[in-house]
Amino acid sequence: MTIHLAAFLIAGNAAHSQVLWRHPQSRPGGFLTLDYYKHIARTLERGKFDLLFFADRLAVSTRFGGDHRYGVAYGDQDATRMDPLPVLGAIAAVTSRIGLGATRSTTYSQPYSLAREFSTLDHLSAGRAAWNVVTSVNQGEADNFGLRETLGHDERYDRADEFLDVTHKLWRSWQPGALLLEAESGRYADPDKVNPIDHHGAHFNVRGPLNIPASPQGGPVIIQAGSSHRGQDFAARWAEVVFGIQPDLARMQRFYQDLKSRAEKFGRRPQDIKVLTAVMPFVAAGKEQAEEQRARHNAVVDPAVGLSTLSSHMNVDFSRYALDAPVDDIQVEGMQGLFKLVKELSRDGSLTLADIGRLYAGGVLVPQVAGTAADIADWMEHIVAQQGADGFVITPTHLPEGFDDFVDLAVPELQRRGLFRWDYEGDTLRAHLR
Numbered sequence: 001m002t003i004h005l006a007a008f009l010i011a012g013n014a015a016h017s018q019v020l021w022r023h024p025q026s027r028p029g030g031f032l033t034l035d036y037y038k039h040i041a042r043t044l045e046r047g048k049f050d051l052l053f054f055a056d057r058l059a060v061s062t063r064f065g066g067d068h069r070y071g072v073a074y075g076d077q078d079a080t081r082m083d084p085l086p087v088l089g090a091i092a093a094v095t096s097r098i099g100l101g102a103t104r105s106t107t108y109s110q111p112y113s114l115a116r117e118f119s120t121l122d123h124l125s126a127g128r129a130a131w132n133v134v135t136s137v138n139q140g141e142a143d144n145f146g147l148r149e150t151l152g153h154d155e156r157y158d159r160a161d162e163f164l165d166v167t168h169k170l171w172r173s174w175q176p177g178a179l180l181l182e183a184e185s186g187r188y189a190d191p192d193k194v195n196p197i198d199h200h201g202a203h204f205n206v207r208g209p210l211n212i213p214a215s216p217q218g219g220p221v222i223i224q225a226g227s228s229h230r231g232q233d234f235a236a237r238w239a240e241v242v243f244g245i246q247p248d249l250a251r252m253q254r255f256y257q258d259l260k261s262r263a264e265k266f267g268r269r270p271q272d273i274k275v276l277t278a279v280m281p282f283v284a285a286g287k288e289q290a291e292e293q294r295a296r297h298n299a300v301v302d303p304a305v306g307l308s309t310l311s312s313h314m315n316v317d318f319s320r321y322a323l324d325a326p327v328d329d330i331q332v333e334g335m336q337g338l339f340k341l342v343k344e345l346s347r348d349g350s351l352t353l354a355d356i357g358r359l360y361a362g363g364v365l366v367p368q369v370a371g372t373a374a375d376i377a378d379w380m381e382h383i384v385a386q387q388g389a390d391g392f393v394i395t396p397t398h399l400p401e402g403f404d405d406f407v408d409l410a411v412p413e414l415q416r417r418g419l420f421r422w423d424y425e426g427d428t429l430r431a432h433l434r
Helices: 034-046 069-074 084-092 109-126 139-144 152-170 229-238 248-266 289-297 303-314 337-347 354-362 374-384 403-418
Strands: 004-010 051-055 099-105 129-134 177-184 188-189 221-224 241-244 274-283 368-371 391-394
Touching: 004 034, 004 241, 004 274, 034 051, 034 084, 034 403, 051 084, 051 129, 084 099, 084 109, 099 109, 099 221, 109 129, 109 152, 109 289, 152 229, 221 229, 229 248, 229 403, 241 248, 248 374, 274 289, 274 374, 274 403, 289 368, 289 391, 303 354, 368 374, 374 403
Parallel strands: 004 051, 004 391, 051 099, 099 129, 129 221, 221 241, 241 274, 274 368, 274 391
Antiparallel strands: 177 188
């Protein structure tokens, strides 16, 4: 049994934790500086993580209260998000093995330009690029791209399916051996091995070929996080890494089995998809110290900040509802799978909107685990052994040192148990995910 590890980041003031920027161990404003990300990446590479990836969104939150004021004033998850691809380019220069993932939306991108971006990153990182594929549900994003309303749920995924088809054709438009670089004869490339794709579809018309030779991986590793029925079909067709948020083992197992069972109908094997479930660990030399860390983090959670982000995710204004309102009575337009989880957690209505806001601000429903390195390793080993996941997405509570305790304490414990690599295997991200 081998556990895979990824790190979740946003190039801004928050991650899943929306109190991250307020944490006493965080560096004020550091998220706007290069040294901040260099420290994080070097720590994760020292810990032999498979990859780090940046979530992204293309707007500040504007749904809560009908404008940007609350989210910006109090620093919700969308208050600041720098473009992750330039950040990854800088990280590529100071690392050599860890995978580098960025989020790009199929709703507001074009296949040709996106194929160029990730092919460039894959070349410059020597085969470490990953693309976290998302479809955009937020009205603020639609407003920024000239649309009166967001695309419907199934329409977003129909466009995304065609988008992935086009980008993969572009990445294959240069065959192996097409680049010759024969200086003496002056032959740069073999034109018979560089081919237009001539794609004509419902959403895109792209001639091609790509103007970049085939990259080390032949295209980035594909990450996906959809949890609705349509989103899981999309992941089963395209994804190599699936990122999930589930609060307990039973739900992790259902998500894991459901996703893996879908692979065959797309001509894939279950083992072709690595399911990584999110966790927010608080690890220390003693359990009491770890619990103190968790309490210090959660003490400053503001439920309204969580509701601002929830409004953005679900594309509905939660400021219109009373904080003591039961969640089961609310219908949303946005992330259906995630809101289904919200409703499940509210059970018979015992969790109010304020309770959900508090959970959302503290970690977007990501489970928190506190304890010693042995406690954390026990929890992870049990989840993987019970087929709840193939590994974990570690999400930080503070930065840039927020991964240091996990790397210094938990990773060596996992290695001693034979659950995690001592060093990287293979030359590319795709190789060491196998």
